Amino acid sequence: MREELGLLPGVEGKGEFNVQRAAFAATIGNMLEFYDFITYSFFAVEIGRTFFPAHSAYASLMLSLATFGAGFLTRPIGGIVLGIYSDRVGRRPAMLLSFALMGVAILTITFTPSYDTIGLAAPIIVIAARMVQGFALGGEVGPTTAYLIEIASPQRRGLVVAWQPASQEIAATAGALVGVMLSSTMTSDMLDTYGWRLAFLIGAVCLPFGLWMRRTLPETISHDERAAESVESSSHVMQARRHIRVIVLALMILASGTISTYVTQYMTTYAKNTLHVSPSLAFTVSLVSNGLQIIGALLGGWLADRFGRKPIMIWPQLVVLVLTYPAFLWIVQAPGAWxxxxxxxxxxxxxxxxxxAFYAAFTEALPQNTRGGVFATIYAVAIATFGGTAQLVVxxxxxxxxDPLAPSWYLLIAATVGLVAMCLMPETAPVKIGET
Known part of the structure; x- marks a missing residue:
């Protein structure tokens, strides 16, 4: 009954706590990350004109996207440092540190004067802020995903971990909504001058609230486990080697998912610049698709708890592989709302x-004392390699x-790689392996 109400026994003497509240507090950093990502993607043209004036609109946009990608260079470093920190010191300290660094970075970008005002210092400051932000984000997903697995009962891990991708899509939906509202009420000059800054500032409002919520989270790693881990300093590398097959498969799946996510989120810019639809329609498309992904993420977790991880990974991925090209062909030949x-x-x-289902499977396959570091590192490497380049490549x-169909070919290759890896992943669902 307590698990049905979302209550589990306390962790490290904290008493009972609400799993849903803890999951929200843990994933609020992901929300800020994806809100920032969507905002930057939506306003890449305006940001390019603000900090990277160039002789052509294409060159300005590419410089803006390259700066967006600069943050991905420091993600693997953040994944290693903050991920291992979460395994050895605790999930809560790592999540607090990453969130604080993220807040500093987003506020810096928001208030940096334009190139016309301070010259070359403007792009330098923005690039530095993006790199700090990348470091923080690199260590965000691993510790939070590990935390979600550790606070959930075995039979509900998929649904609780579903808040990881769902939180990202909630933030993406919020970002799309802000984009729709600003683009509908502001002129182009207003968006260039302060509209995109207002969008970033709206996201920054959650900073004090998020820090407060994360400070109240109970820890899931005991003091004894931390002490034992500090003695064996090489355990991360040694245990990672024992799980090398799962790690390689996870890297392939994360590469596939990263390309899919980042190319899909780029569709606002694609719809405006390539298909030449109205900005309001482009933003509305992102708003609707992101909302559907929230439902899909939660449904995927619920199904993964009941039918296992592998079926929910493989069959939907196969459907996506079949539908991608026809969907893009229809969109290109008849661009419009429908x-x-x-x-x-x-x-x-x-x-x-x-x-x-994959998030749950990969996290369950790793031991607790290396879970945060391994997941964070692999996730950060995949994001840095494929997420940071996805929009540039497209x-x-x-x-x-x-060819306006070019994004579909990129997505097809990624989906194929992901499907192969999903077929080879081990099944970890308690309903399949008999864990209680």
Whole structure:
């Protein structure tokens, strides 16, 4: 009965606590991350004009996207440092540190004067802030995903971990909504001058609230476990070697999911610049597709608890592989509200189902004393390698080929790699292996 109410025995003497509240507090950093990501993606053109004036709109956009990608360079470092820190010191200190660094970075970007005001210092400050932000974000997902697994009962791990991808889509939906509202009420000059800054500032409002909530979280790693871990300093590397097969498969799946997520979120810029639809329609498409991904992520976790991790990874991924090219063909040949909303919407919904099951499977396959560090490192490497380049690759492909279907081919390759790896992942669901 207590588990049905979301109450589990306390951790480290904290008494009973509400799992839903703890899950929200743990994932609020992911919300800020994806809100920032969506905001930057939506306003990449305006940010480019503010900090990177160039002779052509294409060059300005590419410089803006390159700066966005600069933050991914420091993600693996943050994943290693903050991930291992979470295993040895605790999940809560690591989550607090990453969130604080994230807040400093987003406020710096928000209040940095334009290139016209302070010259070359403007892009330098923005790039430095993006790199600090990348470091913080690199250590965000591993500790929080480990924390979600550790506070959940075995039979509900998939649903609780579902708040990891769901929180990202909630933030993406909020970002899309802000984009729709600002683009509908402001002129182009207003968006260039202060509109995009207002969007960032809205996200920063959650900083004090998020810090307070994370400070109240109970710890899931006991003092005895931390002491034992500090004695064996090489345990992360040694235990990672024992799980090398799962780690390689996870890297392939994360690469696939990262490309899919970041290319899909780029569809606002794609719809405006390539398909030449109205900005309000482009933002609305992102709003609808992100909302459907929230439902898909939670549904995927619920299904993974009942039918196992592998079926929920494999079958939806196969459907996405089959539908991607026809959906893009329809969108390109008949760009409009119906094709964009339905085409991107159905791909977003089905594509969100497998990755909740994967998060649970990968985290369950790792021992607790290396879970945060390994997950954070692999996630950060995948994001840095494929997330930081996804929008650049798509923009470049569209520019050099002139083919509006170019993003679909990139997505097809990624989906194929992910499907192969999902087929080879071990089953870890308690309902399948008899864990209680």
């Amino acid at each position: 094709s964009l909303l339905f085409g991107f919407g159905i791909l977003s919904f089905i594509g969100s189902l497998p990755f909740t 923009t470049w492909l569209l520019h050099v080929t002139g």
